[in-house]
Amino acid sequence: MAIDALFHTLQANAIEHPIRFFLISLIILPIAYLISNEFVRRQARVSGLGGPIRLPVFGNLWEIRVNAAEKYRQWARKYGSVYQIQLGNVPVVVVNSAASAKVLFGQNAQALSSRPEFYTFHKASSHTRIFESLKRRRKGAASALNKPSIQTYIPHLDVESKDFVSELLRYGKSGAVAIDPMPMIQRLSLSLALTINWGTRMGTQENALFDEITHVEDEISRFRSTTGNLQDYIPLLRLNPFSFGSKKAREMRNRRDVYLNSLNRGLEDRMEKGTHQPCIQANSNDVVWGLDTITTLLQWSIALLAQRPDVQQKAWKEIAEIYAVDEPLCDALDDQKCPYIVALVRECLRYYTVLRLALPRVSIKDVTYEGVVIPRGTVYFLNAWACNMDDAVWTDPNEFRPERWLEQPDAPLFTYGLGYRMCAGSLLANRELYLVFIRTLNAFEIQQADNIDCHPVTGASDPTSLVSMPKRYKAKFVPRNVAALEQAIADFQVVDTS
Template sequence: METLSLQSSLQQGYGIIDLALSNIVVHFFQGATFSVAISTIFICLTITFLYYETRRRNLRVQSFDGPRGLPFIGNLFHLKRNIGIAAEQYRIWSREYGDVFQVQLGDIPVLVVNGASTARAIFFGNSGALSSRPTFYTFHGIISKSAGYTMGTAPYSKSLNLGRKKTPLGKPAVASYIPILDTETRDFIRQCLDTSNGTPIDPLPLLLRQSLSLDLSICWGRRVSLDDPLLREIPDVEHQIVNLRNTMTNLQDCIPLLRFPWSSTTKKAESLRERRSIYFTELNRELDERIQMGTQKPCLRADLLSRPDVTEEELNLICLSFISAGMSPTSSTLDWSIAFLAQRPDIQEAAYQAISTHYNSDVVLGEAEDDQGCEYVVALAKECLRYFTTPRASLPRSTVKEFSWEGKVIPVGTTVFLNAWGCNMDPNIWPEPFVFDPTRWLKNPNAPLFTYGIGYRSCSGISLANRLLYLFFVRLISAFEVLKGSDVDVNPVTGATTTEDLVCSPERYTVIFKPRDEARLRQALRKC
C-alpha cells in the first residue's frame, strides 16, 4: 500500500510539473513577454524542487539519526568529498551517530550497520526479515534483462532459494573441485616462474587468468590461457558491471530525475548487457557441442542440464553467479596480498617456516588435498581478508518484514547496508585493527570475519574461496620469495585505486618472483 501510495503521489507530482512546463510553451506561443516566461520557468523549477525534496525527506526512516544531506543528492557529496571510500566514512560517522544510522543516497534512505556485535545481532537475529536485495534501475532493470540475476544480487524468490540449495558449494562439493584448484594454482606458479625470470612483472593478469579459468572449469569444463580473448573480455565486462552497482557513483540509480533512455550510463549498461550475453551464449553453445560429441569434461552446467528439477532460470542464476562473484573479490584480495607480502619479508618468512614445519620438509609446492592444515597460513588468509576487505560494504539487503532495533521500527522495503569494513576494523574485537597481524587469528581463531557477509545471503562460496586462498598462499610462499619491483601504497584506505570500484583494488604494481630453489620447483611442476 505504501508503494502504491508513493507511486500515485509521484505521478501527481509529475503531473503538476508537466502542467507548469505546458504553461511555458503556451506563454511563448501566445507572445508573452520574456519576463513572464522567466517567471513561469522559475515557478516550474521551484515546484519541482519543493516536490522532490518533500518526497525525499518523507522517505527517510523515522527515528534513525544520521548526517543531513544536500538537496537532490543527499549524502553523496559528503561521501565523495571527505574520504572517497564510503565504508570508511561510514565507520567515522558511526562514532557520532552510533552503530546504526541513516544516510540518504539521492532519494534512497539507507540504514548503515557498523560494529561487529551490532551487526551480528541484527543480521542473525532478523535473518528472515533481511533475506532480500533491493532492486536498482541500472543493474536489475537494464543489465539483467538477458542472462538474469546472480545469487548475490537477486531479490528473494522461490527460484533463488531453490537455486541456492541446488548449487554445489558445500565442503563435500568443494572437495570434488580439488583437481581444478590444483591445476590452476600450479599454472599460476608456472607462469610466475616463466614470466618473471628475475625481472619485475605485474601479477594481475596472472591472477585474473587463475580466477577466470577456475570458474569456467567448474561451470563449463573450459579453461583459459593468457592469450585467450575471453580473458580480456569477461574480466572487463564483469568489472564494469560490478561498478554500475555502486550507488555512490551511479547517480541515476539514486536520483530518478537523471534516468533517461539516452543517458550515457544507460547506454553503457545496454552495451555491457549485450557483451555479457554474447560470451554467456557462446560458453553454453560450446558445452552443448561437446555434450553432443561426448567430449565434455565433468562440469556443473552439464550436471545440472541432466537434472529435470533444475529450471533454465536456476541454471543461468547458478552459472552466472560463478563468473560474477568469482572474479573481482578473489583477484583483488590476492592482488593486495602479493603487494603487501613484497613489502613484508618477515611475514613471508614466518609463513614459510610454518609451512615447512607442517609438511615436515623443505616443501616445494604443498599438497592440494591439504584442507587448511597449516594454522599460520589459515591465519594469514583471514588477516588478508580482514585487513583489505575488498568488498568494503557487503551487498545491500532489503527488508521483507518489519522489525525493530532498540525500539525503533525498521519498515518493509528498507535498504540496509552491512559495513563489512567497519566491522572488520572494530576495536572492540581487535586491538590495533589497522595493524596487519596474522597471529591475532592464532590467538582468537573463532573471531567473526565480515568480508563474506553474515547470516542468510552471505557469500555461498566461502568454502571454495577459503580452499583457494589457502592453497594459493602455501604454493606462492613455498615456491618464491616475493620481492618488491615497484613502489605501491598498500594502506587499504589511501592505496585504493579509485572510488569508482565497488570492489577495492590497489594501484598497478610490479614484483619479482624469486624461486627459493628453481631446479626443484621446475621438477615439481613437471610432475603435473
Template sequence: MGPQEIVIAAITVAFFLIRWLNQTDIPKIKNLPEIPGVPIFGNLLQLGDEHARKAREWVKQYGDVFQVRLGNRRIVFANSFSSVKYFWINNQSSLISRPTLHTFHTVVSSSQGFTIGTSPWDESCKRRRKAAATALNRPAVQSYMPILDLESTVSIKELLDDSKGGSVDIDPNPYFQRFALNTSLTLNYGIRIDGNIEDKLLKEITYVEREISNFRSTSNNWQDYIPLLRIWPSRNQKAKEFRERRDAYLSHLLDMLKERIAKGTDKPCITGNILKDPEAKLNEAEIKSICLTMVSAGLDTVPGNLIMGIAYLSSPHGQEIQKRAYDEIMKVYPNGDAWERCLVEEKVPYITALVKEVLRFWTVIPICLPRVSTKDIPWKNAVIPAGTTFFMNAYAADYDEEHFKDPFTFNPDRYMDVPDGAGTPHYAYGAGSRMCVGSHLANRELYTAFLRLISAFEIVPAKDRADDPILDCLECNATKTSLTLDPKQFKVGFRVRDQAKLDSWIKGSEERTADL
C-alpha cells in the same frame, strides 16, 4: 496572465517539483540519527567517491547506525562489527532480500537476468541459491581440488618463466585474475581458457566484468537514486555496451558446453549437470543466472585478496610474515610434501590465519551489496520499517577498534588459536542469510595459492621503488567508486627458494591434471 501571476506560478511549480524530487521511498525513521543533507541529492555530495571511509568517519559523531538520503532513497548504514552482526545475523530472516537499482537491474541485466547475489528474494532466487550452495558446499569443494591443483600450478609456472628465475619483477594482477576465472569457468562449464595472460577472451571477460562491477557500486551510479538523471542517455549507453559484450561471451561459453554435451565430449560441471538432469527444476533463465553468478563472483573477491596479499608479503613487515609462514609450513610438512597435501587437508594454522587476515585487512567489497528488509526491525529506540535499504559498511566493521585490536595493523596472529565455529571472523563474504555461497571455495583457493606461493618463492620488493604497491586497503583501489577492489598496478620479485623442488612439484601437478 500577468507577469506577477507567471512568477507566482513558476515558483509554485518549482516548489512542488523540488518537493516531489526530494521525497524518499521510506519516510524519515524516528529516533534513528540522520546525517543532514541537501535537497534532491541528500548525502551523495558528502559521501563523495569513498562511501565506506566517509561513513566510518561519521560514526564518531552520529553512532554506528544512522540513516542517510541518497537522492530519493533512504538508506540505513551499519558501521560496526556488532551492528552488522545484529542486523545481518541476528535478524537475517528479516534482511534476506535485495533492492533493485536502475543501472544494474534495469539496463545491465535486462538480457541475462540477475546474478544470485543481486536478486530480490523470491522462490526463483531460493532455487538458484540452493543449487549453487549444493555445488559449492564443503564436500563438493573438496572434489574440485584437482582444478585448483591445475590453475595454481599454471600461474606459478608462468610467474617462474616470466620472472626469468627472479631477475625480472612481475605485476601479479593478470596471473591471479586468470587463476580465479579459470577455476570458475571449469566448475561451471567444464571449460578453461587454455592460453597465456594475453589471451583475448581472458582479457575481454576480466575487463568487462570489472566495468560491470562498477555498475553494481553504491557510489558510482547517481541515476539509481535521482530519477531525473536517467533522461541523460550517455550512462545508459555505456551500461548497454557492456551488457552486449557480456552477453556475447556468456552465450559463447554456454553454446560451447551444449555442443560438447551433444557430442558427448563435455566434462563434469555445474551447468552441465543441470542441463542433463531431467528432474532439474531450473528454467533457462535460472540456469543463465547461475552461469552469470559463477563468472562474475569468481572475479569479485579472490583475485583482489590474492594480489594484495602478495603485495603485503613483499613489504618489510611482509618479509617477517613470509618467514614465519614458511617455517610453519616446514614444521607441519618437514618432508617437503606441502604442495601435494594442501589439496586434501588444511593443516597449517598460520596459513589459515594469514588467509583470514588478508580477507579482513583488504575487505575487497568495502560496502557490500545492499539488502532490503522484509519485516520491521527494532534498533534501540527506533523501529526500522520493512522495505528499508541497508548498507553493510564492511570496511568500517572489519576495522572496528571495539572489536579488533589495532585493526590497521596486518596481523595474522589475531586469528591463531581461534577455533572454527567461534563466530564470523570478518565480513569479507558478507554475513547471514545471503552470505556468499562460494566462501568455502574461495577459502580453499586462497589457502592453496598462498601455501604454494610461499613454498615456491620468496616474495620481495621490486627493484624500482616506483613499482611498490600501495598498502592501504582503500587507497590501493584504482577505481574508488567500484563495488570491488581493483588493485592499482605494482610489481614484486619472485625469487625461487629451491629450483629442483619447484620443478618436481610442477611436474607432479602436470601429471595429475593432464586430463583436465
C-alpha cells in the same frame, strides 16, 4: 472549478506572452520539483533513526563519493553504529559494528533476505533474458558449493594453483625480472570460474576471450557500485538521453551476452555429446563468478607480502614444519593443516575486505532495532569494512597481524557478508586462497620492485568502485629452490580425490 480557471489563465498567458511564460516556468518548475521531492524524501525516512545532515536532491551522495565505507565508519563514531543516510531519494540504514550486524543481519536474516534493484545494474546492465534466467535458478549453486561438494573441486584447484605458480616462474624468468602479477591472478580466478561453471578452462592469458571477459566483468562491477551511479538515486537523471553511464552499461550488457551465450552453447553441445565435465551450470544453470573478490584480494596480498619479508619468513618456517624443501607444490588435499597460513588468509580477508560494503539488502518486513521500527522496503548497507575493523572486537584493528587469528580463532569475519544472503562460495574461496598462498610462499620469496601504497584505504586505485583494487605494480618472484620447483611442475599429476 478553481483548478479549471487556473488552467485556462495559464493557457491564455502562454499564448499571449509565450517568452515571459517560458522564463517564468524555468524558475517555477525547478522550485516546485524541489519542494515536492523534499516531501517525498522526508516521508521515506525512518522515523527515530539519526544520521548526518542531508542536502536537497543529492542527500549525502556528495560526502560519500570517495571511500564510502571509510566515511560510514567515521560517521559511526558520531551517530552510533546504526544510522540512516539519504542517497538522493533513497534512505539507507548503514550497519557499522560487529554487534549490530549480528543483530540485524543474523537475528533478522529472513527479513533481510532480499536485494534492492538499482537502475544502472538491474535495468541498463543486467536486464536480459540470460541474467533473469540465471537469477531465478541461483539456489542450485548453494548445494553445488557446500562443504561435501568442495572436495570434488580439488582437482581443479590443484591444476589452477599449479599453473599460477608455473606462470610466475615462467613470466618472471625464474626471479630475474619483476612482473605485474595481475594477469596471472586473473587467469587463475577466471579459469577456475569457467571450469566450475561451464566445465571449460582458460589455460592461458594470451587469449582474446581472456581480455574480453576480464574487461567486461570489471566494468560491470563498477555498475554495482553503491556510490558511483547517481541515476540510481536521483530519478530525474534517468531522463538524460546522453547519459554516458547508461550507454556504457548497455554496451557491457551486450558484450557480456555474447560470451555467456557462447559458453552456454558450448556446454549444451558437450552435454548432447556426453563429453561435458560435471559443473554448476550443467546442474543448476547458475553462474558464480567470484572474479572480483579473489582477484582483488590476491593482488592486495601479494603487494603487502612483498613489503613484509617478516611475514613471508614466518609463513615459510611454518610450512617447513609440514613439507620438505623439495616439495614446493604442497599437497592439494591439504585441508588447511598449516595454522599460520590459515591465519594469514583470514587476516588478508579482514584487512583488505575487498567488498567493503557487502551487496545491499532490502527488508521484506518491518524490523525493530533498539526500539526503532524500520519499515519493510528499507535498504540496508552492511559496512563489512567497519565491522572487520571494529575496535570492540580487536584492540589493534588497523595493524596487519596474522597472529590475531591464532589468538582469537573464533572472532567474526564479515568479508563474505552475514546472514541469509552471504557469499555462497566462501568455503570454496577459503580453500582456493589457502592452496594458492601455501604454494606461492613455499615456492617463492616475493621481493618488492615498486614502492606502492598498500594501505587498504589510501592505496585504493579507484575509491568509488564497489570492489577496492590497489594500483598496478610489479614484484619479483624468486624461487626458493629453482631446480625442485621446475621438477615439481614437470612431474605434476592431478590429485585423485576418488
